[in-house]
């Protein structure tokens with residue numbers, strides 16, 4: 347039955363049976379269950395992830411429905427984590443899911459994520475990304491950052507053991523002041539799909555990380571080289587500030 351379920355992706359040369367085994371034996375963590383996170387969870391569970399952690403402290407709102415996967419009007423007002431878990435378990439009842447209805451903070455980050463083999467960023471919060479980056483460096487856990495704005499997505503895979511960290515590339519990002527950041531409805535699905543590919547290549551050991559900038563409207567995609575900062579306080583000096591807050 348399992349082979350039948352995945353027969354169409356087992357024959358993809360870049361992925362194959364080895365990719366399937368790797369996907370099924372790794373624990374994936376997803377932070378945020380909104381536009382990016384709901385699509386990421388949907389993709390990974392459908393593709394065969396068996397162990398998943400999801401974290402979000404929000405409830406489903408009407409204004410989420412234009413850009414998220416799986417949620418419906420019936421889910422409005424319910425916690426995203428419990429609602430998403432229900433949908434994911436309907437896709438695969440054997441899924442081992444750890445759903446945490448909480449905000450990721452310095453005191454709980456290691457407890458919730460240190461057992462993951464890879465972390466996917468579905469949050470829209472800049473301080474949370476710096477927190478995850480420090481966890482990634484401290485515990486040698488790769489993660490894939492993504493952000494969306496209007497019709498543009500940015501994706502960056504972080505492999506702390508061998509490449510630059512998030513702080514090397516973005517030393518000082520601040521939170522946008524807008525409360526309703528513009529996002530066209532189909533952008534998070536496209537960006538989550540690219541994140542998913544980057545994560546799979548990390549797990550397969552075939553990724554050379556680049557900063558990817560994708561404009562869904564013009565279809566322009568740029569791949570920018572990234573360098574480790576030899577003075578980076580996080581990955582070169584292990585001076586963690588967010589994990590200690």
Ligand SMILES: [Zn+2]
Pocket residue numbers: 510511512513514515575578579580581582
């Ligand atoms: Zn760094």
